[in-house]
Amino acid sequence: MNEMSHVGRIYIHGVGVDRLSFDGARERVCSLLSEPCDCPAAVFTPNAEMIYRAARDGRLAALLNSGDINTADGIGTVWAARRLGTPLSGRVAGIELGEAALRFAAERGLRVFLLGGKPAQGDLPGVADRAAARLRDRFPTLNICGTHHGYFESNSAEEQALLERIRATSPHLLVVCLGFPRQERWIMENRDELGCVRVAMALGGSLDVWSGSVRRAPAMIRAAHLEWAWRILRDPRRLKRAAALPAFVGLTIKTARSDRRRLADARK
Numbered sequence: 001m002n003e004m005s006h007v008g009r010i011y012i013h014g015v016g017v018d019r020l021s022f023d024g025a026r027e028r029v030c031s032l033l034s035e036p037c038d039c040p041a042a043v044f045t046p047n048a049e050m051i052y053r054a055a056r057d058g059r060l061a062a063l064l065n066s067g068d069i070n071t072a073d074g075i076g077t078v079w080a081a082r083r084l085g086t087p088l089s090g091r092v093a094g095i096e097l098g099e100a101a102l103r104f105a106a107e108r109g110l111r112v113f114l115l116g117g118k119p120a121q122g123d124l125p126g127v128a129d130r131a132a133a134r135l136r137d138r139f140p141t142l143n144i145c146g147t148h149h150g151y152f153e154s155n156s157a158e159e160q161a162l163l164e165r166i167r168a169t170s171p172h173l174l175v176v177c178l179g180f181p182r183q184e185r186w187i188m189e190n191r192d193e194l195g196c197v198r199v200a201m202a203l204g205g206s207l208d209v210w211s212g213s214v215r216r217a218p219a220m221i222r223a224a225h226l227e228w229a230w231r232i233l234r235d236p237r238r239l240k241r242a243a244a245l246p247a248f249v250g251l252t253i254k255t256a257r258s259d260r261r262r263l264a265d266a267r268k
Contacts, residue, residue: 009070010086013055013251015046016065017072017081021089025071026100032068032199033101033110033172040174040197041068042187045094045204048076049241050180052248063184067202071097075225076245080252084259095206095216098175101199105173106139113166113197116177117207119149130211145169150178154186167195174200177207 008019020028032041044067046054054060064070071092072078081088105112117127125133128147136142146169152158166174174197176183183202191200208214215234221227 010081010088012046012051012077012080012084012086013255014058014061014065015051015054015070016067017046017070017077017088019088020069020071020092022092022096024089025069025092025097026104028069029097029101029199029201030104033104033108035198036196037198040187040191040194040200042184042191043067043069043071043097043199043201044184045071045073045092045097045202046077047072047074048080048248049244051077051080052244052251053180055251060181063181063188066188067184076248080248083252083256085256094201094203095209098201098203098206101173101201102135102139102142102175106142109141109143110172111143111145111170112173112175113146113148113169113171114144114175114177114207115148115162116150116175116183117211117213119151127207127211127213130213131207134212135210145171163190163193166197167193170196172196172198175206176200176202177204178202179204 009016010019011017018025029041029043044064046064050060050064054064071094072081072088072090073092073094075091078088078091102112104110114128114132117131120126120129126147126149128149132144132147136144146165148162148165152162174187174194176187178186180202183204187200187202191197194200205214209216216222216227
């Protein structure tokens with residue numbers, strides 16, 4: 001894809017993000033779910049950490065830019081867009097967009113497949129199975145036609161069996177939670193093998209939240225744009241990943257200053 005492929009797509013450090021409000025993103029996803037297609041639409045949710053990594057690795061930038069819908073997942077992405085002079089409509093949290101798609105699927109009788117999370121351990125069902133049970137409680141008419149854990153090897157017999165199962169169960173919506181960049185890469189590498197899937201959404205840790213394994217930040221903390229801090233407090237192992245955030249801020253400030261100087265020079 002190139003920059004002209006998406007009217008309204010802006011670029012933050014080389015990564016495309018669509019100028020969509022939450023309502024606009026939901027409407028676009030639901031529209032795609034409503035019609036059969038030859039190839040599933042890929043929905044990605046770039047946040048500050050993902051964009052910073054992509055800014056340092058052109059292959060990751062190209063991977064993210066291959067998404068058909070890229071939403072701003074995280075206040076850092078929204079802040080950077082505004083700082084760079086290309087403001088977005090606001091944050092579109094991937095987990096909330098995923099829930100909107102699941103609600104629409106339940107209302108329309110569409111089939112859903114959940115992929116990702118840890119496998120079953122002893123008597124404890126896998127994360128995807130637990131998420132499926134809790135989502136059915138929330139959306140009683142939701143037709144989850146299949147689940148599979150995310151701990152499989154690429155190009156393995158298990159992966160081939162997984163692809164065959166997805167084609168056999170014919171989901172309309174495929175939720176992929178394998179972590180960045182594996183989930184995005186898996187979707188793009190296998191999108192021609194996904195049968196009648198209409199939309200494939202890369203949603204990171206959403207299955208962990210839906211399964212009850214991970215608690216999402218309270219609404220008050222989310223409203224204060226401090227969900228990232230909540231995650232670190234709940235899981236200190238995230239501190240190493242969080243180091244990308246100040247680096248992202250620094251890169252954005254540096255780029256904004258450079259852009260302003262270049263604009264000033266052009267006006268002389």
